[in-house]
Amino acid sequence: MARKIGSRYTAHQILGRGSAGTVWLGEGPDGPVAVKLLREDLASDQELVGRFVQERTALLGLEHPHVVSVRDLVVDGNDLALVMDLVRGTDLRTRLERERRLAPEAAVAVVADVADGLAAAHAAGVVHRDVKPENVLLDMQGPLGPAGSHPALLTDFGVAKLIDSPKRTRATKIIGTPDYLAPEIVEGLPPRAAVDIYALATVLYELLAGFTPFGGGHPGAVLRRHVTETVAPLPGIPDELWQLVVQCLAKAPASRLRASELAARLRELLPLLAGMPALDVDEPEAEPGQEPPEEPSARAEAPAADRARRRGAVPLVPGAKPDSNRDTHTSMRVPAPDELAGGARGTARVPRPAGAPRPGSARHRAIARRRRITLGVAGAVLAAAVGAGAWLATSGDGGDGAPHDPRQHSAPAAP
Template identity: 50%
Template sequence: MRPVGSKYVLEEPLGRGATGTVWRSQVRDTGESVAIKVLKEELASDPDIVMRFLRERSVLVRLTHPHIVKVRDLVVEGDLLALVMDLVDGPDLYRYLRENGPFSPVGTALLTAAVADALATSHADGVVHRDLKPANVLLATVTGADGSPQMHPMLTDFGIARLADSPGVTRTHEFVGTPAYIAPESAQGLPQTSAVDVYGAGILMYELLTGHAPFRGESAIEVLHQHLSEEPRRPSTVPEPLWTVIERCLRKKPDERPSAENLARALRVVAAGVGVHATPAAAEAALGVAALLGPDPEPATVPDQQLVPPDAADPTQVLSQQSPRSYDPNAATSVLSAGDGTRVMPPMPDGSPQSAQPQGPHPWESQLNAARHRAEQTEVQYLDPNQDPLRRRPRRQPQPGPSAAQQQAYAQPQQQPPAHQQPRYQQPPPQQQQPRYQQPQPQRYEPQRPPPEPAPRREPRRRSANPVKIPGLGCLKGCMTVILVLVVIFLLAWYVGPLQDWFNTGKGLWDSVTGWVSSAWHWVSTINNATNGGGPGGQ
């Protein structure tokens, strides 16, 4: 907790904006909760800003309306400048719009009508807000006549734009307000009136209906250009009477916009005529809403606007004749005496080196000439074949060989000393050191005829095992060979073996095989008996 002045204590921050931070605070004596906006140090450290705001304190304190957050007090303490306001327990319109989505046409008309009532009261007191946007509209919750909670918009940050309009701040921002909600005359630096708030009300209605501002871009300059030159597009969900009001508020000329009082009256007529339960008379009145959007005959102007005409200038001040020690660098520009005029250098002699050297063309002139030459079209003309670099082949000159002295030195045999006089470790003969990087010789390009191409060499023709190239012939050869071998085996077995006899006799395969085996066994037994019986009889 931090004390502010002698009456208030800061408790916790509620939000932070471009001009300062809002704190939930408490009054020491009564314990009542209030909101204190502590402005930034660059605003509070400027004495001109503090004096300007102190002069407007009485205007802001007496500014009272049900839809305006009342300013209670102004605290100036050292480098701290703070506004003490009523505490509104509720979100701002920007946060509510991002969390709940766009409003209906009736809700947009009624909410903006309440804001227009607050603007009409402030304009009557000569106060122009100049920074109307959803973030500066707080939504308080009040109890209606039927006991149900109702949304109650309240406009805040009156007088903050006046602080931002000080010379120390406009040097960096160049305009007052947010780029998405700024009026064209504010962007151009023209005189500002209460019509800038009506323009902000038109942007506010467009954003409540669509969820975004009508003019958007990647930079503030692009958004300001759209404010000055482009017209907003009508969304398909906006009724015609309500779009008539928005279009009239977003006129580029301030004198074509309605006053805040007429705007509030027209919006209530539109809300009664575009709803579901609208009567035919209310709908017809909403279609003729353009007749209610009359301009303000006496718009409230922004005081202390520093609008300097182009031909206006302060006269040069002449300092008094004082000693050089009393010179002030921050004082006005002084005028030199007649004897201290500008001195002219003596002319240079004709034989000087500077006069002898002609001055070359300016660098910009050289760049322009080069660009002009690049932009010229290519001329088509005859080219001599001898000058065509593509038809000539480079010819490299042969590297120079060793000189005659080097050849003679290499030809003479070196005399070797005797073996006992030779060192143990002999060093190799010194070689002539060649430069590591040789300078390339200039190449001469001479026209040269291409040498005749040699006749192609005929190779001996090999006899192929497969002279006829038939796909799959290798596999076919193997199959045919196997079939031929099987046929030969079958023929041999038919004519040499007992297959023919077996087939003729009609015996089965088992009978033929058993008969053939028994015959063979009988033949072998006969030979064996004959050999054994003949042995003893022969002895």
């Protein structure tokens, strides 16, 4: 059913729902548009409406080939909406669900596009604050790039900042998606441009590996890893690319590259990555207290949506049902310093070599059982060998405890 959005736009069809609102396929004076209609409770918040209007100039002025442009901001009664360019394609999360991971050349090409878009945004004083695969759109009608990749555009600029009002979050709340949050946000510091670089490096890692470097388990554990743990090595990629990932995942914001630098460095690496297949690594093993991941056969039988939820970012609210587009602009309490300090192991969960059994699985138990049997047999053989040596050493004993003299058998008899 069509509905009017302000005086200039008409929304015809729902494209997706998120925790912040609903995205519609709409029509405007200049043709088709995407309309993000924020929730009614957000529209009734006068403070947020004021911030919405204040952000209008910055958001409308952000124009770049790799940014989904905001055409208009609508405030009309109970309607609060962002009118954006319509991109004919899909989002990066959908591609990950289908392929699990990308070849390094394709992954780098996508991330370089997004970094170009971030560079333009940061130059205009706009921080995205929620970079993740759900917010990267792939233009299926655009020209193909390296490894056949479609142009990538970053969307949802300004939404996290609009919702993150002092009234809603105060100083003890976090806005964002746990798997992609920079350490300084977890520690309660104000978000600067460097948080987008950290999130984008996390996306690059996920595109290469099929899972995020610090994700998995309870959201609180994810947040703690961002602050206390270092990223585990990811085997199978050139050292030049890995060093870029490590630098952009640095705990100190000042140590990370700028968006323009990251884009340039990534594009320089594209020839080196040409023809390289996707990595062959398995997800990290479960931590104590986590449910062990399923065996490959079970993974193949599981519905695609369930597999995607296990691989993707965890929701901030435990037990929350995922949205159709997995938009997670939700607040969470900032962990106390003692909570962040607890349980650190120094290094994030280490990816297992492809084919290695998962701890706790039937295959893992069988291997452990065979190892115990082998060690037991080896121990018995060793014990027998030691016993035989001891017997040989004492076999010449005359019975009275005196050592046997071999010359008694070789000396000639007395005349």
